Amino acid sequence: MGVEFPDPGRTPPAPRPSRVRAAWIPLSFLGPAFALLTVWMIYPAIRTILRSLWSNQGNKFVWFQNYSTMFGDSVIHTAIKNNIIWIAVGPLSVTLFGLVLAVLTERIAWASFFKIVLFMPLAVSLFAVGVIWRIMYQQNPDQGAVNAGLNSIHNVFNTPGVLPRAAPSSPAVTDKFVFTKQLSAGGTATLGLTAISPQDVPAGATQAAQPKSKPGSITGVVWRDFKPGGGKPGVVEQGELGIPGVTVALLQNGKSTNTAKTDNHGAFTFDGVSGSGYQVKIAPATFAQPWQGVQWLGPSLITPAMIIAFLWTAVGFAMVVIGAGLSAIPRDVLEAARTDGASEFQVFKRVTVPLLMPVLTVVFVTQMIGVLKIFDIIYATAPGSVINNATTLTFEMWRRSFLGENAFGIGAAIASFLMLLFVPFLIYQVRSQRKNL
Amino acid sequence: MAVAEVRQPALRDEAHETLAVRIAKLPVHLFLLLIGIMWLIPAAGLFVTSLLPAATANARGWWHVFSKPSEVTFANYRMIFHNSAITHALVVTAEVTIGATILPILIASLAAYALAWIEFPGRDWAFVTVVGLMVVPIQMALIPIFSLYNTLNLYDTVLGLILFHTAFALPFAIFLLRNFFAGIPRDLMEAARIDGASEWRLFFKVVLPLGLPAIAALAIFQVLFVWNDFLVGFTLSQDNQPIAAALAGQLRQFGSNLDVIAPASFFSAVIPLTVFALFQRYFVQGLLAGSVK
Incomplete structure (x- = not known):
């Protein structure tokens, strides 16, 4: 075929044809996309920002009152805190774990089988992922597989007593x-x-x-x-x-x-x-009481528990992308470092990782965006009783707007604030593409 | 299978490894084996749970079935296929997925062609805008679109869901296809133009056939993304919800209704998993072509 996918993160320059065409030709090609993007993305984005300045019912212009209500709301504080935890832990763990697995799978013969296994959860809906992990996280060690596994380790060190009470x-x-x-x-x-x-x-x-x-x-x-x-x-x-x-x-x-x-x-x-x-x-x-099991779905551990579920879906993606970057590193560079007497770890730290930096950055940024958008996992994993502990901004935006109270003013304010959080990614994205135009 | 495409040559030829090297690698094998098993257990758990009667699944963990295999039953699956709410949701999911895969690919390849091969003022800005829109979260559009759909009677319709997914798929689709189309050899395009081919002819006869690998990758992305959607379907429809949204109500009694929620969740994952298994070569290629979604 002769046409190859371009490198990740790089945009090839657009070829310049010799003739300038009549204006209606590009318009007819771009028209449908332009119409859809305008009606479904650009108009709603502007509309959401304007809507955030109106009351929840939409009948009164309230300036920034929705924002002050929002930032005074303790559940939204929890949501912001959880967003920070997700951002701080999720992308870094996914990238590091993916890197380690990509390096290790280079050394085994059954790598392709391993990759399929780790990649598979990516095809499953995040909603189903939530259901899967909710089953895994049941507290009773006799019901939840995670606690059952921990229980068998626990029992090695602490045998439960023969009598619960007497x-x-x-x-x-x-x-x-x-x-x-x-x-x-x-x-x-x-x-x-x-x-x-x-x-x-x-x-x-x-x-x-x-x-x-x-x-x-x-x-x-x-x-x-x-x-x-x-x-x-x-x-x-x-x-x-x-x-x-x-x-x-x-x-x-x-x-x-x-x-x-x-x-x-x-x-x-x-x-x-x-x-x-x-x-x-x-x-x-x-x-001695038998072990009660970790309360994964309880108020204090729900966010870490969901991050683990997220790792389950995302690490395969990171591993495959990083693995492809790894295979693009010229073998002779690595061999040269080895002949110079560098240990495997030094080669990894001084040669492999710096050469992989662009790929690692792409994976990291992709995961940051993914983590900020997290919604389905929360809905499906967190029981109703801990929803206030599990919530994030995306979830809270949806909940205020569409669950019962229809507080569109607050919802729009959360959405606008969320958009502000995406601006750095937008700039990063545009800059990384524009330099190649 | 096809991930082998992106698999790199092993560091050293396996066949010529010394015994010492093999022993040194043993911890790596064991570690990866452990990780692989850990990755399979959650999915296996859902599958086994889906085969158990509700009372059994609720009372004890699914792994107990290995000491009592007689409890396995396909009755749950028979039941969900006779549950009209679930079959209707599956039909809606299929309709939305087909529509919201074909439509964005069609519209995006037209736009991508113009951005790659037709010169016009403001072209670079148009492309930069598209790249920027890739980052816009769905939440940003939900409230106005919800109101708009109520006005236009698009709320709770398959068409409404298709149009929403199409619009949000466009930025990434245009980005991917534009970069792919731009890689078509210039000589080929110039030759066709000198032969007097119109832009439309060029698009259909040269660019689309050469762009098939990218279009295939995109199609798979889109099938997985739309089939697995929860947020859009849950917000913009009620009686015509796709499967994940239709199952959401079941979560309130989580536990007692595992015989519905587990088989339905598992079955809803079978289609994307099959698509993924059959076409993962394209999927991985598309992924590597720079995915930020």
Whole structure:
């Protein structure tokens, strides 16, 4: 074919034909585009700025009152704060992550497969992305995959206790779960517990037994001191289950000297005990609460959570664009640096990154614009209860204008302010193209 | 597949790597494998959820199905295809996507041709204006267009959505096509002109056929963009909303209605994913030609 796509970010100069044509010819080519752009973009943009000077109903000219209302609104403060977080974190993470992956994929044979996988979310609507991550972010580690993953790591370091809650069954055990009687070698302890609901009894629990004295040891039992119809508190009876897996601590002068775990009958033994003055206590680890999960969709983490969802969609784009830039770097430049004795990291820092700067800038700016326009992810990911914590200017503009109150005055003011934020990008864009005209 | 087009030659020939080099690369392989899995899990989660009964999906995470595969059912999909609200939304989405892909490409290639090959006063300024308009956010137009559509009876119509998407697609489309058309060899154009071809003939017989790769890239962009639109459809229509907007109401009971929202979301992603998988070569090329959208 012979016609190639131009380099990213560069505009080839327009060829100058020799003849100047009659005016109606360019007009007939440009007319439809001109009409659409005027009616759907230029007119509305001007109209929005003018509208922002009128009251919400549009019947009163209020000068800049909408702007002062807007900047005095605490939800809009949150929106601006969130916009700053998005801008500060999003584009930089996408670009850096994309750069690292682009460099690493250069070294593997299955790069094209990897790229398809990372690129794929770009084809999915941001609305569906929001739904996808809302499913991922459910708080209960049994429902949300993110917390399920974190939970499995968490459990390596903190095993949840065998019982969520319990209470001593008789005054023989204090409310700190210490057996009140002082014990010496050969002594026995009966630690009765109540207020354990049937579904909380650990699996494998079997009939408890009165502990038998054993010389040189302290023995005991931890059991569910309850049976239908009552029973005697503090006494092990038929139909009462031992509680397995309970951590029991042996205390001497108030200090823990040894621990043991109960078996399926709830029995435990401390061997090699001599002398007296011992106490037995159920360790707090027994009642350690299972991990509740990170509240991703709660008020404080909702914005970081949505930024992660955004990374999922955007990193593939950055990686592919940067990867193409990387492949355009002449191999001999890199080889020359290597023969001069530069380490791989030095080559990366001193040669690759500077040569990639134009591409990195394009990716970064594209992501800045994308992040400022973010809307669908917020709508689909943030539950109604945290919308005021998740909102951004684009979202707030839409919400004030079209959700219930139809406050077009404030909406137009937010839109105009938003446009002001886009002006630097507009200038950047125009300048980067005009120098090539 | 086709991303291979932009894939670069491996740093060193894989076949001649020493064992030491391969071992040194092992952490890279493992890291990328981990990232790849992390990227697949969210999408897999949506797919598996879409195959579960609502009660199951709501009670426990989708991965529990791997220990109880008998719960998988296609009933959800049967249900959404018999749900007239959803099928209607899919039809609207298809209509808007087709219209808002063909129309902007047609209008933009005309304008791009004029900007690239016809000399007229103010041409550079016209192009610079187009480049500037690429940055204008949709929010800037919503309020006036909403009022305008109510006056013109375009609110809640497929035509209204097509026109809105067409206008907002034009700046990027003109920009991309103009730069592509400008790369057509000058000799070719001059030769055709000396043969007496009119501008229209040049446009249809020379520029459009040569511009096909760029037009294809643009078409894919536009299909993905319009099909995936939420904001425009949600704001400018009510009973004729495209799929994402039609699903928005479902979010209020998120959880209990996963049997609707998960399959519908997944199905709505199947079309753009297919387009993307089939034509990603063009997609990536277009992307690399300088996309700021």
